[in-house]
Amino acid sequence: MSIYISYLYYTTPIENLSSIFKHGILSHRKASRINHTSIANDQVQNRRENKKVPGGLLLHEYVNLYINARNPMLYERMRNSSEKLCILLIDGTVLTSPGVVIADRNAASDYVTFLSPTEAEHKLDIDKICARYWTHLDNQFEEWEHKSLMCAEVLVPHNVAPENIIRVFVPNSGLGSVKN
Template identity: 45%
Template sequence: MGAVARAYAERIGDRKLQYITPIANTPSIMQYGILSHHGASQLAHIDISLGDVQRKRSKKEVVVGRTQLHQYANLYFDARNPMMYRRRSERSSLCVLSVSCDVLDIASTVVADRNAASDYARFFSPMAALDALDFASVFARDWTDPRAPVFYEKRSKKCAEVLVLDCVPPNLIVDACVLCEASAEQLSGKIGAGSGFCVKIDPDLFFE
């Protein structure tokens, strides 16, 4: 474990980063890794992202004048978030891949303090982000609020992102969570039951 990953472990415990994807995409992910939007566009895959959000993300710069948001694979600190909630009707066909925090020690990795598409998102080096992230909001189970501005702020911070340039290598994907036994069987069939890859069942993660 690198120095940055150790610093995060001290702050947030033994948590992994998380990536929401259709189970159908896992064979290519296990072969090529979790790709950026640009990279994934070169492969056949099921896209569960929202078109209007992706149009906004396509115009967003991360490192001004150098990199754009679509050049990064994006991971969540907590996949039990507004994105998952919006896709809960599809939850039996989804999985959440857990990624080692070692990606935070990759020199080009960037952390967004909220949904990276937000006009208010700020981008930090992973170490600097430790003091910038609102972890109470990131790991909150409930982001609702009767005050609209506060609700939008909570919802955006809940979706803080770790941005990995180009690709998260397959060897940093450590396990997966699914909704139920049927989903676990589907995932095992995609990646191979004898692969040794751990598949966990966690209905709560999928809002059931």
């Protein structure tokens, strides 16, 4: 898997950074117990709330990291949010953590396949997941499919430790990247 995935990404409001560096990146369920700013889409969260990974946990019990930071979720949040966002670069070694599952597309999708990291190495469509664009002007169905694929997720049970955060990208800060 390391050939394909060296880093993972997590998008969050900048104001959550001090909590993340104290507690780590928390699953939706754990984060709901502490004060934080959420950029989650309520409709998507309603779909995720009771969805269970076969042989695993409910989606809300995982931290969801993206394989491609430049995905439709980021685009939507940047377009419709007044929050100042940042992207956390996560060490790909979290893939070796116990219980990690990879969703070949947005995990809330009806068409998602959940894979072990070993299975994913041969089954993920990395070219589509990491494509620059998801638009397909000539085929709406292909566009919907590609959009979902670009939101492929690595699901880490419960939390990702602060030590796994390599860098913080802060758009338009003039700083490039910083880490606490």
